[in-house]
Amino acid sequence: MSTMTVTLLLFGTFFVLLAVGVPIAIGISVAAFASILMILPPDQAIFVVMQKMNTGLESFTLLAIPLFILAGNIMNNGGIAKRLIALAELVTGRVPGSLVHTNIVGNMLFGALSGSAVAAAAAIGGTMSKQQRERGYDPAFTAAANIASAPTGLLIPPTTAFIVYSMIAGGTSIAALFMAGAVPGILMGLTVIAVALVYAIRKKYPTSGAVSAAQAGKTILDAIPALLLIIVVVGGIVAGIFTATEGAGIAVAYCLILALLYRSLTWGDIKAIMGRTIATTGVILLLIAASSAMSWVMAYTGMPQTISDLLLGVSDNPIVILLLINVVLIVVGTFMDITPAILIFTPIFLPIAEGIGMDPVHFGVVLVFNMCIGTMTPPVGSVLFIGTSLAGTTIEKVIPRLLPYLAALFLMLLIVTFVPTLSLWLPGAMGLL
Structure with a gap:
């Protein structure tokens, strides 16, 4: 059975x-099993799938x-x-469209802490939406800003996306990935702020006004x-x-200590939180297990090398190859969540990237940046739907407002792709590469 057929x-x-x-x-599991059947007898194929799914989860990381x-x-x-x-509003209060900028900065802060684009969009956007409506902001504009900024936390450390990538990328340093994502993540947030500011100035949106020194001090504390x-966490x-x-x-x-000190959790809340955590973890671990079987099929049949040869057959110019990889990842991100996309496409594209001299840490940042954009695009964009709701x-009203953000973020993606220093200088300066 030829590699191309498999x-x-x-x-x-x-x-x-x-x-x-x-x-x-x-x-993923069914596709992997069907492919293995082309290579091995049914009894061996079942054994291999179960074995690879099991070993894929045997990791302390x-x-x-x-x-x-x-x-x-x-x-x-x-x-x-x-x-x-409150801290974000203190920073952005004197800027036109301050409530939207508060939303964006809040997403950057909360997304970095939670490592979840959906959690940031829900927690920050959900809290801000009422105030924004009361101040006369266009709901489609505020939704677009919330959607475009929520994924920044997938780049700004700590983030589970880089942990998943590290496992697939041959143990690439998690610490190096965390530091490599910091600058591109901040640049992503600043790009969203710049687009929002242009729109806010055109529409003459108000500022939030000044606050007293005492109030500012309390907010910071x-x-x-x-x-x-x-x-x-990141420092350690x-x-x-x-x-x-x-x-x-x-x-x-x-x-947990912080939440108890704030007296904002009850035992009922803790029970619900544990339930949500178990449900989300189960989905992610099943994806990792299934993708381990698929990865074995790809490695066993030499699939990454075949795909690499196809790409290199189009061009041996590193710029063209990286553009093609980005195009594929953008398309993938429109219909696939970030975890399965990382699990499936890292073993395919990382060898190609390394073959043209790209550092695996830099490629990890580019991969996750692509997936960040994917979370805000239909048909599967989870952040798009929750932000709109x-x-x-x-959706029909939000998409036109979202397009300027997407255009700006595509440009920033290209800059991050072709200027590796943006990703590598910080981990390099800290001796992590």
């Missing part, structure tokens, strides 16, 4: 199942994922979002405990004091 069967089966509404994890999810869920209910919004989480991982998994455990304990508007 490749077509694997991805053909997967995309057909995806098109008819089969859950992604099930689609994987424990960081449910722990970071739990920390994010605690923050979502623990009164932390409200304090971060209230937010410091939440912001210290980034310093404690980067300094080598603890691993990413241990850092995730510290994040859970820190968030919270603003009380429709």
